[in-house]
Amino acid sequence: MFAAQPQNNLVFAPNHALAQKMAIGLLALRRAGSELVEVPRAGLDYIDAIQADIADGFDTIPGFNRDWVEEIISEVRRLVLTGELRQ
Numbered sequence: 001m002f003a004a005q006p007q008n009n010l011v012f013a014p015n016h017a018l019a020q021k022m023a024i025g026l027l028a029l030r031r032a033g034s035e036l037v038e039v040p041r042a043g044l045d046y047i048d049a050i051q052a053d054i055a056d057g058f059d060t061i062p063g064f065n066r067d068w069v070e071e072i073i074s075e076v077r078r079l080v081l082t083g084e085l086r087q
Contacts, residue, residue: 033080040069 044066047055 030080033076036080037073037076040073044069 050058
């Protein structure tokens with residue numbers, strides 16, 4: 001794609017309306033991401049609050065892995081909340 005093409009006009013003249021729209025979208029995504037992190041965290045907190053003798057009587061949740069949940073929480077925080085990209 002050449003820089004002079006109309007769809008790539010950000011190279012020569014900033015499109016402030018587009019930049020503002022993208023900024024608003026990023027803020028909304030970060031807000032939603034912050035809330036989204038709380039959902040699995042609340043689930044883990046609930047699981048942790050169950051007394052060990054009672055929890056031993058429960059069946060395990062098929063496909064649920066605590067390490068997987070912790071990794072997802074960490075990934076959302078890293079990507080969405082901090083904007084850090086992994087190379």
